Amino acid sequence: MMTVQTEKQRVKRTRARTCRVRTGCLTCKIRHLKCDESKPECKRCIKDQRKCDGYSKHVPIRSNHNRPWSVTVLPHKPEPSSPCFGDMMLVDRTDNALHHHARVYAAHDLISFDTGRGFWQQLAFPLSHIVKPVRHAIIALGGAHRCFWASNPAEGALVHADVKNEAIQKYNEAIQCIQLVMTGGFEESTQTTLTCCVIFICIENLLGRFSHAVCHLHAAIRLLNCHRQKLQHPPSSKIPDIYGLKRGHSTYDDDMHDIISEMIYWLSQNVALYTGDLYVPELDWHPCIPSILGDETLPFSSLQEARESLSYLDFVYEANFNSDTTSADIQRQRSCPLPLKALSHHYTNAANLTQAAYNVWSSRLDLFKRSMSGVQLGPHEQQSLAWCELQQALWRAFLNCSDGGYTKENSCHILERVEDILQIESAQTRPVFKFDGDLLSSVGFVCTACRDGDVRNLAISLLRSIRRREGVFDSQEMAGLFSRMASVLDGKVATWEALPWGATRLSLELSRLSDTS
Known part of the structure; x- marks a missing residue:
């Protein structure tokens, strides 16, 4: 039955005319x-x-009710030549919130000691306010980081499809803008594209799409090398002549490109450890190497000096290891549990030369720790010292490695140092994401390089106990992979010598063994 409405009943109900909070x-x-x-x-x-x-934080708006009327003539500002460049404001509430999350929370995870600070604080975040593709990429990063936080089973209710969809939408918009920038031939295009490449890699790692991250990495390396050749920058003269060996290190005069190159370099090292490759696409950039390690009878002046001096050890080892390595050697190392097992003659020569440098570095670090005894260190200094001690343990195990792999003592020492760092970070209750990091790869080395089953099980238990992702390494995925490896070894399906190193190759080999058994 139809109901006849009165005029009063048909009045449209509206909200009160007040400002929305x-x-x-x-x-x-x-x-x-x-x-x-x-x-x-x-x-x-x-x-x-x-x-x-x-x-x-909101800036209070002054009332204009009592001010006299006035007319302000604004100077003419020409339109930017590209729709992807120019001043812009974040007016969407969701975009603003995700941008804030990226700057405050994601940045905290992405900046580790000296790595990343220049890229995020001097380049990426400032550009996100004036360059549209970078803005979209940063918003997508904030959304991806929130989704990663929500991956913790204890916080499963935090998973929001709208946040993930927003992140993917902004990600796609950033890619579309990048295509416009690259076809436009603007001077800013290379810097913008490379900046977005680094952000895209972080987004893919947060979403767990590691193969996509590697594709972005290879594209960034090609673009960096192409740009350097175009500019024809001369090799850097900052690299010392060590043991008569000279290596072509190059850097860009442009500080911004140098900052991006550093990020790409460390990402490539992270991927190489994950895939089991000693060699990654050649990048014409390497960290600045200190000319000397100093007097072994004197302590380091600071933890920063100790961290920076570690690059000297990397350089000495790599320069000597790579000096006479052939393509046949490269193929052989891919099928072994440790790269040094296939190239023992290269390893022996490089390790002997690196041992002397390590002794100096280790002695100076020990002297620094003694000089700081009784001094209360802040959380950042504690973490920095624990990281240096982890590197000390890793180098000791590596340089003293035999055909039997890492010793039980050295392997346990590595795990103890990892636990020290995790204890310092114990206040962090959510999943942790790091741009590159060393903890997970260190535990992975123990799993693959130590033959002792009890130590291997301790390492796997440590991986299971944390929710952590460092670059392409994920703690839970690594725990599952090494558990499968332990089952294969315990069941004598394969020998330790027959298993390859690197997560990707090891996973393929374990799958093959599972299919044939």
């Missing part, structure tokens, strides 16, 4: 929910057991 917490903004604005954490986030990301 836009001061809610960033988490509620992303979720498009009303926020009670309690501080320091809103009650809705506490009730839903979510992380409250806090509140944006």
